[in-house]
Amino acid sequence: MMNKLVLTAVIGAAMLTGCASKRLPVDGNSYAPGAGETPVVENTLASLQADLAASAGSDRVLFGYDSFTLTQEARQTLVRQAEWLRRHPDVAFSIEGHCDERGTRDYNLALGDRRARAAAALLAAEGISPMRIRTISYGKERPEALGSDETSYAANRRAVSIVIGNNGG
Known part of the structure; x- marks a missing residue:
């Protein structure tokens, strides 16, 4: 009987906390909807991710074979990502490092x-707080392109910036 009561309480608490949604401010605006005011737009992580990719031209950078050196194109993409991240100071993010199957x-x-660390270092050099940046490596475990050809290999040699939440709380 006591186990059922505890289980019911745990499930109820999980339901109450699991259903809460976060509202992230857009461009620093955190207005409550009112007459003549701009309402808060509820951003999902997916919409923030899409905005990052659109604003920066991509949410990923590519690498050469057996290399972690950032190309000029990768640097330009990361600089644009840093600009986006400066406009969204409450966003926390992760940089995933990936490789081809070889x-x-x-x-x-x-x-x-x-x-992943090379991309994070450039973002930090652009003024993004290292406290906002998490890095993780998936190695060859999460290929974007399936296949054993140069086109697939090139697509899989990447670092991807992923919006993971609100850094502010």
Whole structure:
């Protein structure tokens, strides 16, 4: 009987907290809807992600074979991402490092980590707080393009910036 009561309380608490939605301010505006005022637009993580990709031209940068050196094109994309991130100071994000299927699992996890950290370092150099940046490597475990050809390999050698939530709370 006591176990059922505890279980019911836990499920009820989970339902109450799990259904809350976060409202993120848009461009620093946090107005409550009112006459003549701009209403708060509820942003989902997906809409923020899409806005990042559109504003920066991409949410990902590509790398050469067996490399974590940022190309000029990658640097330009990351600078535009930094501009977007400065306009959204409450957004926390993660940079995922990925590799193609060649190489061992351990080698590719290390290379993916170096790719993610290279992208994070450029964003930090552009003024984005390292406290907002999380990095993770997936190595070759999450390919974007399936196939064992150069086109697939090139698409899989990447670092992807992912909006993961509201950094402010």
